[in-house]
Amino acid sequence: MKRINGCQDIESTYDIIVVGAGPAGMNAASTASASGLSVLVLDENATVGGQIYRNVTASPLRDRSIVGPDYWQGEKIAARFEASACHYAPGAVVWHLDKERTIGVALGEASRIVSARHVIIATGAIERPFPVEGWTLPGVMTVGAAQILLKSSAAVPRGRAVLAGTGPLLWLYAWQCIQAGAPPSAILDTTPRGNWLSAMPHLPAFLSSPYLGKGLALLRAVRSKVRVVSGVTELAIKAHSPGLSIEFRRGSRSESIAADHVLLHQGVVPNVNLVSAAGCDLIWDETQAAWQPQTDAHGLSSVPGISIVGDGARIGGAELAAMRGEIMGQHLAQQLGGERRVDSNGAQLTPKVKAYERGRPFLDALYRPTQAFRVGAPSAIACRCEEITCGQITETVRALDVAGPNQIKAFLRTGMGPCQGRYCGATVSELIAAARGIPMSDINYYRLRSPVKPITLGQLASVPHNNEEAKFVQRI
Amino acid sequence: MRSDKANTVVIGGGLVGMATAYGLVRDGVDVAVLDEGDLAYRASRGNFALIWVQGKGAGLPPYTMWTRQSATIWPEFARELEDVSGVELHLSQPGGFNISLDEGALGRRAAMLQRIDDACRGLPGFPAEGSFSVIDANELRKYFPEIGPEVVGATFNPLDRHVNSLLLFRALHIAFKKLGGRYLPNHKTATITPGNASFDIATEKGSVSASSLVLAAGIDNGRLGKMVGLNVPVRPQRGQILVTEKMKPFLRHPIQTLRQTNEGGLQIGDSVEEVGHDLGLRLGVLSVLARRAVGIFPHLKNVNVVRSWSALRVMTQDGYPIYDESRDHPGAFVCTCHSGVTLAAMHANVVAPMIKLRRLDDACGAFSTQRFHVPAAA
Amino acid sequence: MFQRLPDISGTTVHFSIDGKPTTGIEGDSVAAALLVAGHNAFRTTAVSGAERGPYCLMGACHDCYVEIDGTANQQACRIRLRDGMSVLTQHGKRDLGR
Numbered sequence: 001m002k003r004i005n006g007c008q009d010i011e012s013t014y015d016i017i018v019v020g021a022g023p024a025g026m027n028a029a030s031t032a033s034a035s036g037l038s039v040l041v042l043d044e045n046a047t048v049g050g051q052i053y054r055n056v057t058a059s060p061l062r063d064r065s066i067v068g069p070d071y072w073q074g075e076k077i078a079a080r081f082e083a084s085a086c087h088y089a090p091g092a093v094v095w096h097l098d099k100e101r102t103i104g105v106a107l108g109e110a111s112r113i114v115s116a117r118h119v120i121i122a123t124g125a126i127e128r129p130f131p132v133e134g135w136t137l138p139g140v141m142t143v144g145a146a147q148i149l150l151k152s153s154a155a156v157p158r159g160r161a162v163l164a165g166t167g168p169l170l171w172l173y174a175w176q177c178i179q180a181g182a183p184p185s186a187i188l189d190t191t192p193r194g195n196w197l198s199a200m201p202h203l204p205a206f207l208s209s210p211y212l213g214k215g216l217a218l219l220r221a222v223r224s225k226v227r228v229v230s231g232v233t234e235l236a237i238k239a240h241s242p243g244l245s246i247e248f249r250r251g252s253r254s255e256s257i258a259a260d261h262v263l264l265h266q267g268v269v270p271n272v273n274l275v276s277a278a279g280c281d282l283i284w285d286e287t288q289a290a291w292q293p294q295t296d297a298h299g300l301s302s303v304p305g306i307s308i309v310g311d312g313a314r315i316g317g318a319e320l321a322a323m324r325g326e327i328m329g330q331h332l333a334q335q336l337g338g339e340r341r342v343d344s345n346g347a348q349l350t351p352k353v354k355a356y357e358r359g360r361p362f363l364d365a366l367y368r369p370t371q372a373f374r375v376g377a378p379s380a381i382a383c384r385c386e387e388i389t390c391g392q393i394t395e396t397v398r399a400l401d402v403a404g405p406n407q408i409k410a411f412l413r414t415g416m417g418p419c420q421g422r423y424c425g426a427t428v429s430e431l432i433a434a435a436r437g438i439p440m441s442d443i444n445y446y447r448l449r450s451p452v453k454p455i456t457l458g459q460l461a462s463v464p465h466n467n468e469e470a471k472f473v474q475r476i
Numbered sequence: 477m478r479s480d481k482a483n484t485v486v487i488g489g490g491l492v493g494m495a496t497a498y499g500l501v502r503d504g505v506d507v508a509v510l511d512e513g514d515l516a517y518r519a520s521r522g523n524f525a526l527i528w529v530q531g532k533g534a535g536l537p538p539y540t541m542w543t544r545q546s547a548t549i550w551p552e553f554a555r556e557l558e559d560v561s562g563v564e565l566h567l568s569q570p571g572g573f574n575i576s577l578d579e580g581a582l583g584r585r586a587a588m589l590q591r592i593d594d595a596c597r598g599l600p601g602f603p604a605e606g607s608f609s610v611i612d613a614n615e616l617r618k619y620f621p622e623i624g625p626e627v628v629g630a631t632f633n634p635l636d637r638h639v640n641s642l643l644l645f646r647a648l649h650i651a652f653k654k655l656g657g658r659y660l661p662n663h664k665t666a667t668i669t670p671g672n673a674s675f676d677i678a679t680e681k682g683s684v685s686a687s688s689l690v691l692a693a694g695i696d697n698g699r700l701g702k703m704v705g706l707n708v709p710v711r712p713q714r715g716q717i718l719v720t721e722k723m724k725p726f727l728r729h730p731i732q733t734l735r736q737t738n739e740g741g742l743q744i745g746d747s748v749e750e751v752g753h754d755l756g757l758r759l760g761v762l763s764v765l766a767r768r769a770v771g772i773f774p775h776l777k778n779v780n781v782v783r784s785w786s787a788l789r790v791m792t793q794d795g796y797p798i799y800d801e802s803r804d805h806p807g808a809f810v811c812t813c814h815s816g817v818t819l820a821a822m823h824a825n826v827v828a829p830m831i832k833l834r835r836l837d838d839a840c841g842a843f844s845t846q847r848f849h850v851p852a853a854a
Numbered sequence: 855m856f857q858r859l860p861d862i863s864g865t866t867v868h869f870s871i872d873g874k875p876t877t878g879i880e881g882d883s884v885a886a887a888l889l890v891a892g893h894n895a896f897r898t899t900a901v902s903g904a905e906r907g908p909y910c911l912m913g914a915c916h917d918c919y920v921e922i923d924g925t926a927n928q929q930a931c932r933i934r935l936r937d938g939m940s941v942l943t944q945h946g947k948r949d950l951g952r
């Protein structure tokens with residue numbers, strides 16, 4: 001692997017550009033590169049791994065048992081990537097991608113335009129918005145954020161940490177905190193009780209998937225060490241000097257507990273900003289209650305030459321992402337005519353992929369958050385950047401017959417801030433559908449454009465232009 | 477399919493349609509606005525929010541005067557709309573600049589503004605001392621201490637102002653509903669059938685009949701006009717704009733290509749591209765916009781761009797507005813222009829009352845479609 | 855506030871928060887170092903002036919803005935801690951006059 005340290009080291013064109021160096025991106029890149037294709041990997045972080053294997057090559061954790069064995073699986077993927085002939089640009093922010101597969105990348109002070117015969121988007125997932133009252137308070141962060149601190153800075157919450165929400169990551173992190181000697185003070189489990197019923201039909205398939213063994217032991221260990229409150233149906237976080245207080249409701253009972261940290265999590269959803277801005281079609285997936293890019297069996301989006309792999313395509317977890325990355329690398333090596341034959345173990349991988357896929361419907365059904373927690377209480381902020389509440393959105397939709405997210409954006413500024421809708425897009429679409437009483441299939445997403453991530457005027461000014469483009473702007 | 481009735485139907489829920497519809501309901505007219513859905517081409521959502529006079533009307537003095545009148549009555553229009561809607565519009569009226577980075581361009585611009593003044597001199601209400609002034613870079617520094625060395629000067633017009641156009645958009649919708657208007661989104665007009673003293677409008681969601689009709693559908697007015705015997709030559713013209721993160725106020729005046737919103741963000745405009753119905757993005761164009769902004773204000777170099785837009789201006793063949801009534805089908809009006817913010821006051825306070833009375837008076841004469849009916853040989 | 859586990863590798867990095875000298879470890883993001891140093895709130899917002907701190911720590915939410923070496927609105931979670939860095943918490947909208 002050749003490390004790119006500045007814009008000047010990037011070639012102007014590659015066979016394949018991969019955005020994201022998580023398991024899917026690294027494997028796709030390593031595999032395609034082995035066939036002789038030129039591959040550039042652009043990644044925002046300083047080290048490889050994405051979020052799931054964040055900092056796996058440089059973790060300050062000496063006691064490897066704290067985070068559990070799954071995390072260290074990332075070392076093998078990273079080592080193979082390290083040994084590949086890929087170009088790898090850490091700290092690179094992709095702020096533009098279009099249908100011509102032109103990519104705008106900011107690295108350091110400068111920016112550069114590169115292009116590829118094929119682009120693989122492996123930008124993974126973000127944690128699903130969790131619009132409860134007080135989710136913007138200091139001291140409240142996502143479980144994923146806290147886990148990043150553990151993986152890359154060997155840090156755990158000091159004082160009382162309360163975990164609230166649902167999903168495998170929440171339990172894994174609770175277990176990791178116990179291993180680290182800093183167990184959370186409580187878990188408020190928002191998994192809807194009815195989910196067990198809807199998940200049951202998928203149980204037999206789940207039992208034959210590789211997920212089972214890991215999950216059960218972990219749940220048991222956490223429940224034996226931490227107070228778990230199940231069936232939580234309402235949550236609100238208040239500033240309570242010093243620290244925070246969490247008010248919650250289970251059934252007819254209301255309670256409140258004090259905390260120094262509240263860590264929220266209700267699953268992850270594909271990070272759709274780049275694909276959407278590139279013009280790839282999105283669909284609403286009802287089983288995962290999430291926006292997803294539309295892809296075919298090979299991961300190709302609706303835009304020719306742009307594929308999506310890993311959790312950015314559909315939530316499946318690290319193992320599936322890694323395998324699908326490898327399969328995509330093999331497929332593209334063939335499609336783009338790599339000089340060398342890649343040892344295709346696609347045939348071997350297929351049963352493994354199938355085994356993991358068998359387990360997903362159970363997990364999807366069990367950990368599907370209720371609509372109440374997806375659309376938020378009226379007093380909760382929906383758009384963190386512009387500080388617009390869920391209630392304001394509902395009221396405006398009703399009062400002004402607002403057709404969809406782009407009109408509400410114009411009326412209330414939701415999605416106009418620097419996060420560009422990442423933490424309000426899903427909430428806003430679901431709020432509008434609910435207020436209008438229409439299905440999500442009749443709602444669209446924000447119309448997104450570059451820059452997909454903020455870049456400076458100076459960086460943008462450094463992008464080359466021609467005379468025609470100058471004339472478009474000059475008028476007397 | 478549902479069927480509905482209204483005295484007047486306005487087709488188009490953008491700034492032009494809503495300003496006209498608001499003016500009509502305020503005067504007691506029963507109005508339904510038929511609008512497209514969430515993904516419509518909607519120039520109103522991509523507006524630069526200037527109420528701009530300087531440079532308007534080269535070649536058509538009535539347009540200069542129409543624009544001046546709108547800027548003049550804007551404060552009164554804004555006050556009333558704020559009262560009805562409860563939304564503050566953040567109208568700011570300190571006069572506006574056009575800053576030049578090129579000596580030659582500044583000279584050409586001053587000459588162009590002078591020609592406009594010459595054509596309007598003596599018209600009622602036009603200032604005898606002229607409408608604008610030319611300011612050199614040194615004097616400009618008194619207004620904008622941060623301008624860079626590339627700046628050569630500017631032109632200034634005290635009537636130029638700006639507003640928050642998204643709040644204007646929302647306020648018009650709120651006021652319209654409050655005064656009893658009906659807004660029907662997802663009602664894209666398929667066909668208009670003129671009948672005996674009424675119009676049947678078939679939409680994707682049912683039909684509406686009305687005795688009077690206002691076409692304010694932007695670039696769709698060309699298609700719709702044909703259905704009621706109006707020739708409305710409009711085309712899309714793309715404009716791209718950059719928006720920065722929020723900053724503490726530092727721009728006290730709007731600049732034609734740069735303005736700071738009341739929320740703190742900077743809008744950096746704008747391009748003029750003839751690319752049809754393409755809302756896409758051209759990187760080179762964004763780069764030129766960024767270069768010019770940093771050329772004017774070098775201290776913006778490290779400021780983050782958080783968004784860019786493109787929108788399709790509704791451009792008539794000659795660039796001037798069109799206000800007209802169909803000769804074949806009286807009661808069918810068209811109201812279209814690319815200055816939905818600047819002219820909002822005129823649309824609500826001047827044009828709407830004329831439409832209510834079913835007669836566009838002489839003030840609109842210069843903006844009739846007759847001007848496009850020139851024999852091909854000429 | 856976060857605390858460091860006892861058994862870790864990584865050399866010490868010296869920097870300052872609002873002028874006060876403090877330390878982090880090599881590989882820390884600025885955000886991680888601030889959280890370990892006891893700061894939960896990094897800024898007040900440009901809209902309402904409410905206090906905010908990091909939420910996602912993965913570059914998406916933009917809530918962890920701080921001023922680093924004279925440049926405001928920097929994502930603390932995306933920037934690696936360097937020796938000698940001067941980090942300032944922020945208040946409200948970015949001030950270009952600074």
